[in-house]
Amino acid sequence: MTDRTGRVTCDITISADGYSAGLNQTEERPFGDDGGDGSGDKLHAWMFETPDENRAEIDQIAAARAFIMGRNMFGPVRGPWDRDRRWNGWWGDNPPFHAPVFVLTHHPREPQPMDGGTTFLFVTDGIASALAQAREAAGDGDVAIHGGATTINQYLSAGLIDELRLHIVPLTLGAGTRLFEGVPPLNLEQVRSRPASLVTHVTYRVLSGPV
Amino acid sequence: MTDRTGRVTCDITISADGYSAGLNQTEERPFGDDGGDGSGDKLHAWMFETPDENRAEIDQIAAARAFIMGRNMFGPVRGPWDRDRRWNGWWGDNPPFHAPVFVLTHHPREPQPMDGGTTFLFVTDGIASALAQAREAAGDGDVAIHGGATTINQYLSAGLIDELRLHIVPLTLGAGTRLFEGVPPLNLEQVRSRPASLVTHVTYRVLSGPV
Numbered sequence: 029m030t031d032r033t034g035r036v037t038c039d040i041t042i043s044a045d046g047y048s049a050g051l052n053q054t055e056e057r058p059f060g061d062d063g064g065d066g067s068g069d070k071l072h073a074w075m076f077e078t079p080d081e082n083r084a085e086i087d088q089i090a091a092a093r094a095f096i097m098g099r100n101m102f103g104p105v106r107g108p109w110d111r112d113r114r115w116n117g118w119w120g121d122n123p124p125f126h127a128p129v130f131v132l133t134h135h136p137r138e139p140q141p142m143d144g145g146t147t148f149l150f151v152t153d154g155i156a157s158a159l160a161q162a163r164e165a166a167g168d169g170d171v172a173i174h175g176g177a178t179t180i181n182q183y184l185s186a187g188l189i190d191e192l193r194l195h196i197v198p199l200t201l202g203a204g205t206r207l208f209e210g211v212p213p214l215n216l217e218q219v220r221s222r223p224a225s226l227v228t229h230v231t232y233r234v235l236s237g238p239v
Numbered sequence: 240m241t242d243r244t245g246r247v248t249c250d251i252t253i254s255a256d257g258y259s260a261g262l263n264q265t266e267e268r269p270f271g272d273d274g275g276d277g278s279g280d281k282l283h284a285w286m287f288e289t290p291d292e293n294r295a296e297i298d299q300i301a302a303a304r305a306f307i308m309g310r311n312m313f314g315p316v317r318g319p320w321d322r323d324r325r326w327n328g329w330w331g332d333n334p335p336f337h338a339p340v341f342v343l344t345h346h347p348r349e350p351q352p353m354d355g356g357t358t359f360l361f362v363t364d365g366i367a368s369a370l371a372q373a374r375e376a377a378g379d380g381d382v383a384i385h386g387g388a389t390t391i392n393q394y395l396s397a398g399l400i401d402e403l404r405l406h407i408v409p410l411t412l413g414a415g416t417r418l419f420e421g422v423p424p425l426n427l428e429q430v431r432s433r434p435a436s437l438v439t440h441v442t443y444r445v446l447s448g449p450v
């Protein structure tokens with residue numbers, strides 16, 4: 029096993045009331061009632077409308093050497109994987125990860141290599157196992173808990189995230205999937221905070237997990 | 240009636256997960272399980288430990304010409320006002336408001352003048368009436384909805400707040416009184432955002448209220 033020097037990081041875009049997605053998510057509207065058309069366009073306007081201004085934060089998201097995501101973030105399909113209608117994520121043939129992506133699921137599936145260095149690997153034995161595998165794959169690089177909020181909340185509750193990078197955007201959703209929902213109190217250190225025109229970026233170090 | 244040019248503002252300090260106070264509030268621990276001793280000291284460390292750095296935000300809180308607060312913020316006493324044990328707020332003989340403070344309550348009470356220009360006035364006919372009275376008192380100045388979060392959420396739900404100034408601090412509480420709880424979706428404009436060492440200040444203009 030590689031000596032671990034990398035961190036476990038997490039970037040997440042949230043509304044001012046802490047939601048990363050709205051209610052009523054569907055395949056056509058993966059972000060549900062998100063204040064826009066369900067595509068997450070309003071939540072992520074800072075990335076798509078003002079990318080130059082937010083270059084450092086965007087590049088940082090892609091810098092991890094391994095990623096972990098929940099199955100709901102990987103795709104809308106549920107139950108056993110369908111061999112006839114193969115779902116390989118939302119991101120096309122060349123996903124932006126360029127690294128191993130560990131997908132939490134209850135249903136086994138063979139690894140799925142993609143173009144550009146991304147491989148989706150399917151983990152059926154829980155979040156700790158996924159993290160151990162991702163750390164091994166990342167070597168001395170960072171592992172990113174990519175989302176969604178339900179998966180991030182599981183890792184926060186387990187005290188397994190070192191650095192949490194919030195991208196807080198100017199709308200509220202009122203309901204949906206909320207970051208920190210059900211997570212016991214955390215002691216944080218604000219290590220960076222930067223305003224941009226459509227977002228406020230705040231980076232916290234998690235000093236101590238749930239007690 | 241004075242021509243109104245003032246705004247309705249709201250300053251509130253919240254944890255990274257959106258709480259302004261924890262569970263189990265008591266007279267001795269008005270902020271409950273707040274990550275500290277219940278006095279709100281950890282939530283408000285930015286005001287008390289680094290006041291020079293946050294002078295503009297602190298001065299801004301006091302700049303309103305009339306204030307509105309919920310009875311729970313005014314004090315821990317419940318039910319009809321006790322003439323023998325008169326509660327005049329948490330702030331001593333010379334409260335920091337130096338202006339009329341309208342307290343929402345179900346129980347009538349005569350106005351209570353204090354030193355330094357503060358007068359506590361008790362409003363029994365609801366939030367709209369309190370705002371109308373506060374606007375009249377403020378003239379062309381701002382009216383501040385001073386809290387707590389439950390009162391602020393009522394005003395947000397009614398579409399009656401123009402400017403919301405969040406002071407987001409590096410801890411989570413996990414439970415308690417949460418800003419935006421039960422408030423329908425809001426469309427906001429981020430008008431200012433400023434980092435300081437123990438807090439991130441974010442000011443939103445409320446573009447449209449609940450639809």
